[in-house]
Amino acid sequence: MAHSFIINKYKKLYFSDTLKIFITIVLFLFPYKFRKYMLSKLFGYQIAQNARIGYSIIIPASLEMGENSYIGHLTICKGIQLKMDKNSHIGNLN
Helix, strand or coil, X not given: CCCCEXXXXXXXXXXXXXXXXXXXXXXXXXXXXXXXXXHHHHHCCEECCCCEECCCEEECCEEEECCCXXXXXXXXXXXXXXXXXXXXXXXXXX
């Protein structure tokens, strides 16, 4: 039986893509600060204090968002390593 997540020897969680999508969609129901906190803790994303993510499905292999960076609404990002520098933007519907 396959598990939806695995904890490796470094105590980092690895989730299946289906479970990541489900968690991301469930997090839509919560305020942004809580969503950002949970994305950082669960998936290990590095999100700057004033970076923003709209209502989007963001499940890259790794994510680093610099100061004032923004990912717009209804954007799907999956399976890549995403690094956004200071003041960078990804628009809506990408």
